[in-house]
Amino acid sequence: MKSYSLFAGLSLLASSASAHYIFEQLTHAGTLYAAYQYIRTNTNYNSPVTDLTSNDLRCNVGGETAGSTTTITVNAGDAFSFTADIAVYHDGPLSMYMAKAPTTAAAFDGSGQVWFKILDLGPTFNADGSSTWPLAQTYSYTIPPALPSGDYLLRIQQLAIHNPYPAGIPQFYISCAQITVTNGGTGTPGPLVSIPGFITGTEPGYTVNIYTDFTNYTVPGPAVWSGQSAGGAAATSVVGSSTVVKTVATSSTAVVVSSTTSATATATGAAVAKYGQCGGAGWTGSTVCTAGSTCTVTNQYYSQCLGWKYEEAG
Structure with a gap:
């Protein structure tokens, strides 16, 4: 099984120039909207970003401006989904971030120490020693109920670590939606980080070889905002050797x-x-x-x- 996984990983490395995937559609209130209606259009088709120092890590290549993308109004606590053009197939974690715009989401380029994480999805470690990654075409979550009202960039990031590092550089698949949050709470999102800068390249979750002695994993980047619900309980994700521990934002329970x-x-x-x-x-x-x-x-x-x-x- 492990030798097959290694072979598969090397095969993917050899074909890394082939088609990938891009998160291009947003769903809210049961409506799947047209591609790029509320998600910023990128200019690199569905290719990944790999430079940890690039501003393209914020909202993808070409996503530093709104272009023709409009802004959708949502309520704090509403469900939403990101949908890719094809299902994600490179192994690696998925995270969601947000950043409050100083004025409007459309005018915001995502610069500054303004980003906070709201979701991490890492691997499940199975009893037989294998691991399972959360690979899908659509990923859903909720706007944090404690989030203050205002305009935000809502960012999805899938970090592909299928090519053993350092020969294979991890790949970021990124999109940003523009949203206006209404009926918000009084929480204080954090910790706040800058993108680029939120990942340095030395984190074990970035450099790990998932085909050899892969028994634990921590998603790189900041901790998930611990006060997402009105109750303010933790919402972090820690992945252990056989159990994923996810302390979720609820009023009193983990x-x-x-x-x-x-x-x-x-x-x-x-x-x-x-x-x-x-x-x-x-x-x-x-x-x-x-x-x-x-x-x-x-x-x-x-x-x-x-x-x-x-x-x-x-």
């Missing part, structure tokens, strides 16, 4: 991602694709997940179809 027990939403309705929303306060869509995933409570506002199963921490 949630542990494990391979044994589960606390899932009630399953009713048509199937929802893996990583899609399947529940939460005000949710009126389906609560049934496609085979291989379970409708899992992240917080009171959001449940998601995941391959992991959760247990409440005692």
